[in-house]
Amino acid sequence: MAAHAKAGRPSGFNRIGAGEKALRYALLLLVLALTVSPFLWQLSTSLKSLDEDIYSRTPSFLPEHPTLANYAEVARTIPVWSYAVNSLVVAVIVVAGNAVGATVAGYALAKLRFRGAKLLLGLFLATLVLPGEVTIVSQYVTVRGLGLADTLLGVALPGAIGMLNVLLMRTAFQAIPPEMDEAAVIDGATVWQRLLHIGLPNVRGMLSVITIFAFIGAWDDFLWPLIVLTDPANYTLTVGLQYLNGTFIANPRLIAAGTMISFVPIVIVFAALQRFFFRGVEEGAIKG
Template sequence: MRKGALLTNILMVLLGLFAVAPLLWMLSVSVMQPGEAAHFPPPLIPANPTTANYVTLFASTDMARYFANSLLLACLATALSLTFNVMAGYAFAKLNFRGRDRIFRFLLTALVIPAQVAMIPLFLICKELGLVNSFGGVLVPSIATVFGIFLVRQYALAIPDEMLEAARIDGASEFRIFRVIVLPSLGPILVTLATFSFLGSWSDFLWPLIILNDGDKATLPVALANLSREHVQDFELMMAGSVVTLLPVLILFVVLQRYYISGLLAGSVKG
C-alpha cells in the first residue's frame, strides 16, 4: 500500500512539473537579455536577469491601458454573471412557474452549440443596439450563460424547500428570502462561478477582437496578438507580455482554489 502511494505521489509530482515547466520557462525568458532566447539550444536560465523587457513593454506600448481595460471588463463581466445567473439558476431550481422544466431543457440544448456559431447573430444584434466598438458590446455575452444557470441551479436544488416555505409563512418577501437565505447557502458555488466568469472574460480573445474597432479599447489578449506582429522576433518582450497577461488570473486561481474546488465538488453531489 505504501509503495503504491509513493509511486502515485511521484507520478503526480512529475505530472505537476511537466505542466508547470512551460510557465517557468516563460517567466525565465521574460527576464533574459534581448536576443538571448533565440540561441540554439535555448537557455533555460537567464545568464544576466533583467527587468528591462517589462520596462520596455509598459514604456513603449499602452500595456497599462490594455491591462486596465481587461481588469474593468473582467470585473464587470463577473458582476453581471453573478447577478443574472444566480437569479435565473435559483428561479429554475426553486420557483414554480409555467413551463419551467421545459424552458430549462430547451436552454440545455444550447450547451452543444459552439460559441463561435452565435457570434455573427450576436454581432448583428449589438450593431442594431449601437453597442459595436463599446465595452457594453463586449459584456453582452457575459450577462447570462447556460452553463452558469445550470451550475447555480444544480447547487440550489439542495436548499431545503421547508426552509423557504417557513420563511414565506413568517411573511418574508421573495427578495428577502433570496438575500438572507439563498445567497449565503450558495456561497461556494458563487466563488466557483465568479472564478469561471473572471477567467473567461480575462482570457477572451475572439469576441473583443470582433466587437471592438478602437485600439485604445483593446484587451490584453488582443494587444498581445498585435504585439506579436510588431515584435515577432523579440521573444523576451513577448514572454514579458504573456506573464503580465497570465499572472493576475494565476494569482486569482491560487487564492480561490480551495473555494473553487469545494464548490465544484459540492455541486456534483447535490441535487
C-alpha cells in the same frame, strides 16, 4: 455516475506502501515538470536582458542578469497596462452580471412557481446545444446594432448572464430542502428575504465556482473581442498580445513579458480561490 451509492471506506485499504508512495511522488513530479516548465521558461525569457543570447543552443534556464527592462519596453511598444485595465473592466462587468443575473434567475426557476417556467427552462437548456461560435457572427451584428461595436461594453454584454450559469445556480438552489423555505413563509418572509437569507448562504460554493469561471472566461477570451474591437486603443490583453506577436516577432523577450502580464493575475486569482473551486467541483459543478 451519481447512481453509484457512496460506499463505506474501511481505513485498511487506504494505507499504501513506501514503494508505491515513492513511485507516485516521482510521477507527480514528472507531470509537474511537464506542466509548469513552459510557464517558467517564459518567465525566465521575460527577465533576460538584451545582452543575453536567448537563441543559444544551450540557453541557461535562469536569467544571467535578471531585469524588468522587458516589461518597461513592452509597455512602450503597446499600451499593455491599459489593455490589462480593459480586460479587467470586461471581466468585472461579466462577473457582476453573472453573480446577480444568474443567481436571481436560478432562484426563481428553482424555488418559485410561475406560468411559463417550464418553457423558459427548456429554452435555457436548448442554448447549451449551440456552440457559441455558431452564433458569433450574428451576435456581432446584434452588438453593432446596439451601437456597441468597438466598445468594451460590447465585449462584455453578451456574456454578462451566461445561460449555463443560470442552470447551475438553479441546481444549487434546488438542493436546499423546501422545509427551510416553508418555515420562512410562515414567518412572513418575502421572496427577496428568503433569497437573501436562506438561499444565498446555501449556494456559496456554486456561486464562487460560477464567478471564478466568469472571471477566467472573460479575461482569457480571444475570439469575441477580436471580432468586436477594431481600434488598437480598445484592445483587451489577449487581442493586444496577438497584435504584439504579429508586429514585433523579432524579440521574444517582449512577448514573454506581455504573456506574463496576462498570465500572472489569473494564476493569482485562481491560486487564491482554488479552495472554493475544488469544493465546488466536489459539489458537482463541473460536468461540462
